[in-house]
Amino acid sequence: MKECKNKCDLKSCFLCQLVLPDWLPAIEANKRNLEIKKGQQVFKEDDPVTGIYFVYKGTIKVHKRWDNEKELIIRFSKPGDVIGYLGLGLDPTYPVTTTALEPSVVCFLDLQFLENTLNVNSKFTVALVRLLATDLQESHKSMRDLAHMSVKARIAKAFVSMKNQFGLRSDGSINLDINKQDIAAYAGASYETFFKVVTELTANKIVAFSGKSLFIQNEALLLEIIARG
Structure with missing residues (x-):
């Protein structure tokens, strides 16, 4: 410093x-x-x-x-x-x-x-x-x-929490440059498990990544995943 x-x-x-x-x-x-x-x-x-x-x-x-x-x-x-x-x-x-x-x-x-x-x-x-x-x-x-939420629900919650805290850029991405390892750590998930869940979410067009930019494409489905726990 x-x-x-x-x-x-x-x-x-x-x-x-x-x-x-x-x-x-x-x-x-x-x-x-x-x-x-x-x-x-x-x-x-x-x-x-x-x-x-x-x-x-x-x-x-x-x-x-x-x-x-x-x-x-x-x-x-x-x-x-x-x-x-x-x-x-x-x-x-x-x-x-x-x-x-x-x-x-x-x-x-x-x-x-x-x-x-x-x-x-x-x-x-x-x-x-x-x-x-x-x-x-x-x-x-x-x-x-x-202790009680599934890894998938914790990852969905992490995405929504980041969007709520940092807002969106003009292109629709969350206004935070962050690597996937840090998002996994924020969700309390191993990187391997995080990668599997994100592969599923991107295939279903719920979220998308471009470099370190994260896009939430279907927040309603993320909220459903969180609600199911």
Whole structure:
């Protein structure tokens, strides 16, 4: 990671939208903007917690080890989102890894300044607590899906989730460049199983790929697959 200057506009991120206006100069004085190359980690699982990060530019995947050879992508973070907050518990290590899917910029606040910010800005504190609670709820849902949904339904859900989060480009493709290995990891599937399911879905004109571009051709059928579980 390389530090860069004057990248944050003090308006766009989760933090700046919620703190008191008088606190913005303090953020300006204490933040560090960091450029992240494509494929570079912001932090990795079991690293000591040093602070919290706010995504200003780019897309970051949040993932963790599934077993010795596989990973599970928990979510994608885009501009305005916060990463690193799961490391704020009693265990002072990050429980996940974060990796840039494209050239990105993040804003970093160290733990001491973050604590000061929480003490002064109640609106931000409440929002962060809600974010932690929502993340816990989503984690429970994901574990339930891994246990009870078929692989095909999880893959269909991954496609629809990406479309809902990132929207569509003018050509109709999902507005996210992502390889098939990462989509498989997001669905909690092995690449071999993912390939078999996608071969079936493309043959039935439900989804299509062109390079790293993904097209949903029949969302109604994907939703039926998800509903069947």
